[in-house]
Amino acid sequence: MPEEITQDSFGKTKDGREVKRYTLKNSSGSLVVRILDYGGTISEIHVPDRNGELADITLGYDDMAGYESGAACMGAIIGRVAGRIAGGKFTLDGKTYTLCLNHGEHALHGGKVGFDKRLWSGKVEGDKLVLKYVSADGEEGYPGELTTTVSYRVTDDNQLILEYEATTTKPTPVVLTNHAYFNLAGHNSGHVDDHLMAIYGDSFLPMDDLFIPTGEIRKVEGTEWDLRTPERLGERLPQIPGGKGISETYCLPPNDGDPQLAARVGHPPSGRTMECLTTECGMQVYTCCMLDEPYGKDGAVYTQSGALCLEAQHYPDSVHHKQTVKMPGEITQDIFGKTKDGKEVKRFTLKNSSGSLEVKVIEYGAIITEIHVPDRYGKMVDINLAFDDMAGYEAGNPEFGAVCGRVANVIAGGKFTLDGQTYTCYLNRPTSSIHGGKLGFAERLWSGKVEGDKLVLKYVSADGEEGYPGELTTTVSYRVTDDNQLIIEYEAITTKPTPVNLTNHSYFNLAGHDAGTMEDHIVTIDADRFMPIDKYGVPTGEIGKVEGTEWDLRKPVRLGDRLLKVPGGEGFCHNFCLTPCEGEQLRFAARVEHPSSGRSIECWTTEPGLQFYNSYYLNQPKGKGGAAYTRFGAFCLEAQHYPNSLHEPSFPNTILRPGETYRQTTVYKFGVA
Structure with a gap:
């Protein structure tokens, strides 16, 4: 475990306030980091070379006079908006805001007195240092009171982990980063020409002469900005057009919320290396073409190309290029109603920062009750079929929006044998048990709690419930993102x-839940095989090729042109066997489009199968808002293992054993064209 975090006094600000310094050290002493509560500034980072000799690799100052007079933001947290805002103005929700200009006619790094010049409040929480700053409504011209926390933690494998969180009282742009200046030879070595650097972005943002992004996104291939393979900086920097080295933002590949490798820097003479992993979409790389600090730490003189910065952040000037970042609002909750036996059912509302995706979930059945997304003109519509109240859900719900389990889909005969013992489940179909039995997970009351930006629902299924062995503890989390993804993790x-x-058994209609038909929708399913079924909807055990059949949906097909051609005349209620991928990676499963509105949905999943259902049996005369839900009124994209796997040894395994953890991730990506 890392050593206890210690603190001392670094000095005082000009107005007499004490500045604390915190020291974080891992157990071996191979990583020592010092941080000030002024600006959330990293003032020192000590790491060893290949011979074990420690050196401080981050530029900084010896005292508060240096930090208060310096304009380089060395080691500091940058905000409320890192990077430049062209013209020092932006318009948000129809109102124009004027900022404090500190870079000619532009605002840079939060304004005249940004987060780097503010005194944060610090406290130690276990192995973390947590710094907090409350930016007042109107500070530097920005709307809303913004409360920001940044935590710092070191690990025994020499990682420095920074985690940022922020909440706001009004819509406001937020782009945060750390502006540490690194030199792996030592902060006072004078240059980084002998460093090797790789940046894992295949595109970048060109800038004008004043370092304002032009709005273009350009591929790095064939340009001097292509650093996808390691390059010696001393050889590459002079080749960059303009002669100023690198000061561009690289566009990183999309990620699912987990940190991804953005950059790697090495110093061959010392053997030191550094990697940057981030959840952010951009990486501002700065090789210090304008660095001129004659009074650095220990009397060092910091000059041009004396360091490099790896600033993980959203794209600069996003407020002018449809990349405005407003922090998602907190997940809110209210009461949806009560069950027949008087138990209260909570409803949770998840909304992304722009309001372009709003999802409501209730504890009963972990049910998604509403999904609001825009059409091409920005009109929001609820595309998810559901009921208005608990009476609807308890009176015969066709699993609208619910989590289905313990076993989704069918078990032929309602029986299975496991480890030599036969178990009998409730038959709720003529020849099978479906979706967990008489009272599956869709009819159970889950317990919900908010954990950061996630809603986490939990249900404990008793040993023997519905005939299944073992006490099963299940958690399902829901999260929405600013690029209109609904991420479900099991x-x-x-x-x-x-x-x-x-x-999840959500019923979708991209024209609106009450549109009545989805025959004008266009579907694509990335599967070359499917599972034929008998007249009761139970798989025959065969896996057929879609080629040359009505089940071939590998190219876009209008549903109205295909449904009645499917043998049996009931459309699709079949499992499609998805294209395999390695491990637990997300694979593209399906895309459905509604040309009239421009709305689309994609399904990505770690599961091997996708049950595609066109609601042939749907007959709910009183849905949400009084809507009548009828045949072919919606479609379902149910990511799962193959149905009836318990009776088909060649199918992917569905048996969970003690000591193992079942995991699944399914993502619905909503778009508009």
């Missing part, structure tokens, strides 16, 4: 070997 553990197959 986990489950058991006390005995038991079958587990979970899915």
Whole structure:
């Protein structure tokens, strides 16, 4: 474990306020980091070379006089908006805001007195240092009171982990980063020409002579900005057009919320290396073409190309290029109603920062009750079929929006044998048990809590419930993102070997939940095989090729042109076997488009199968808002393991055993064209 975080006094500000310095050290002493509560500034980072000799690799100052007079933001947290805002103005929700100009006619790094010049409040929480700053409504011209926390933590494998959080009282742009200046030879070595650098972005943002992005996104291939393979900086920097080295933002590949490798820097003479992993979409790379600080630490003189900065952040000047970042609002909750036996059911509302995706979820069945997305003109519509109240859900719900389990889809005969013992489940179909039995997970009351930007719902299914062995503890989390993704993550553990197959059974209509038909929708499913079924909807055990059949949806097909051609005349209620991928990676499963509105939905999943259902049996005369939901009124994209796997040994395994954890991720990506 890292050593206890210590603190001392670094000095005082001009107006007499004390500045604390915190020292974080891992257990071996191979990583020592010092941080000030002024600006959230990293003032020192000590790491060893290949011989074990420690050196301080981050530029800084010896005292508060240096930090208060310096304009380089060395090691500091930058905000409220890192980077430049052209013209020092932006318009948000129809109102124009004027900022304090500190870079000619532009605002840079939050304004005249940004977060780097503010005194934060610090406290130690376990192995973390947590710094907090409350930016007042109107500070530097920005709307809303913004409360920001930044935590710092070191690990025994020499990682420095920074985590940022912010909440606001009004819509406001937020782009945060750390502006540490690195030199792996030592902060006072004078240059980084002998460093090797790789940046893992295949595009970048060109800038004008005043370092304002032009709005263009350009491929790095064939340009001097292509650093996808390591390059010696001393050879590459003079080749950059303009002769100023690199000061551009690189566009990183999309990620699913986990940190991704953005950059790697090495110093061959010392053997030191550094990697930057981030959840951000951009990486501002600065090789210090304008660095001129004659009074650095220990009397060092910091000059041009004396360091490099790796600033993980959203794109600069995003407020003028449709990349405005407003922090998502907190997940809110209210009461949806009560069950027949008087238990209260909470409803949670998740909304992204722009309001372009709003999802409502209730604890009963972990049900998604509403999904609001815009059309090409910005008109929001609820595309998710559901009921208005608990009476609707308890009176015969066709699993609208629910999590289905313990075993989604069918078990032929309602029986299965596991480890030599036969188990009998409730038959709720003529020849099978479907979606967990008489009272599956869709009819159970889950417990919900908010964890950061996620809603986490939990249900403990008792040993023997619906005939299944073992106590199964299941959690499902819901999260929305600013690029209009709804991310659903499942986990489950058991006390005995038991079958587990979970899915979400939302019914979608991209024209609106009450549109009545989805025959004008266009569907694509990335599967070259499917599972034929008998007249009761139970798979025959065969896996057929889609080629040359009505089940071939690998190219876009209008549903109205295909549904009645499917043998049996009931459209699709089949499992499609998705194109395999390695490990637990997300794979593209399906895309559905509604040309009239421009709305689209994609399904990505870690699961091997996708049940595509066109609601042939749908007959709900009183849905949400009094809507009548009828045949072919919606479609379902149910990511899952193959149905009836318990009776087909060649199908992917659905048995979970004690000590194992079931995991699944499914993502619905909503778009507009």
